Amino acid sequence: MDLPERLVKAMGDLDEDQVLELAGSMLASGAEPLEIIELCREGFKIVGDRYERREYFLSGLIISDDIFGNVMGLLDRSQCFKLDDSQKLGKVVLGAPLGDVHDIGKEIVSMLLRCSGFEVVDLGVNVRPSEFLEGAVDSGAGVVGISALITMAYEPLRETVAAFEREGLRQRVKIMLGGGAVSQRVCDYAGADAWSRDASDAVKFTRQFSGKE
Numbered sequence: 001m002d003l004p005e006r007l008v009k010a011m012g013d014l015d016e017d018q019v020l021e022l023a024g025s026m027l028a029s030g031a032e033p034l035e036i037i038e039l040c041r042e043g044f045k046i047v048g049d050r051y052e053r054r055e056y057f058l059s060g061l062i063i064s065d066d067i068f069g070n071v072m073g074l075l076d077r078s079q080c081f082k083l084d085d086s087q088k089l090g091k092v093v094l095g096a097p098l099g100d101v102h103d104i105g106k107e108i109v110s111m112l113l114r115c116s117g118f119e120v121v122d123l124g125v126n127v128r129p130s131e132f133l134e135g136a137v138d139s140g141a142g143v144v145g146i147s148a149l150i151t152m153a154y155e156p157l158r159e160t161v162a163a164f165e166r167e168g169l170r171q172r173v174k175i176m177l178g179g180g181a182v183s184q185r186v187c188d189y190a191g192a193d194a195w196s197r198d199a200s201d202a203v204k205f206t207r208q209f210s211g212k213e
């Protein structure tokens with residue numbers, strides 16, 4: 001097995017020492033931080049599948065979160081993600097929808113947007129439709145990004161888009177969805193403008209929506 005395969009496996013096995021050692025070796029040999037994040041995401045998928053098969057329990061999900069936090073610490077210490085405050089291209093409101101407390105993907109999206117020169121207004125998790133609306137109005141942001149990991153969040157996603165429509169803000173504010181629970185069908189159902197399961201697409205969409213391309 002090569003290093004990337006071993007990293008995915010170690011994450012799936014919740015082997016923290018191995019994950020950190022392999023991520024460190026990959027960084028030292030010039031791997032991009034985003035590549036390491038994507039490998040961890042594949043590992044998370046294994047953790048999720050094992051949880052579904054009841055091979056892991058809630059504690060397994062919590063441990064995977066913990067391991068990933070330490071990987072992010074490693075990437076941060078390596079100064080891979082230098083934020084450049086000199087250029088602010090626009091504002092983006094981010095959050096996880098009502099009922100959803102997963103925030104690992106949202107944090108990655110936030111980091112990439114900030115690295116790309118956007119200001120992020122992070123509303124956190126379990127965000128009500130009305131709070132997304134307030135966040136966009138108060139900050140004047142033209143883009144809202146919602147990260148959804150659980151199917152229970154579909155209805156709140158739809159209600160969030162509807163709230164912008166009711167206030168006549170649907171033309172001014174673009175809404176993008178991401179996270180493991182979204183798909184083209186979910187995007188259509190919610191009435192959002194775009195969706196992806198790739199964090200870097202959040203930057204691509206935001207550039208497009210803000211006319212910065």
Ligand code: B12
Nearest residue numbers: 048100101102103104105145147150151178179180197199
């Ligand atoms: C870690 C984890 C947890 C942790 C979360 C910690 C945290 N701080 O986020 C904890 C332990 C809290 C947790 C809790 C629960 N979890 Co959980 N969890 C996971 C797990 C293993 C990984 C999630 C993750 O972070 N993935 C890695 C990130 C990087 O991926 P991502 O979020 O998809 O983000 C990427 C892209 O989607 C994209 N992206 C993300 N956001 C956005 C936004 C935009 C705009 C764009 C463009 C892109 C984008 O960029 C990211 C990088 O590429 C998943 C399994 C899985 N396969 O995902 C289950 C999973 C999501 N959890 C699940 C469940 C069931 C639960 C619980 C209900 C368990 C319970 N019995 O209590 C609770 C739910 C609590 C709630 N109300 O939300 C299910 C959901 C099933 C479903 N269909 O609804 C999953 C799928 C596991 C499974 N296979 O059963 N969980």
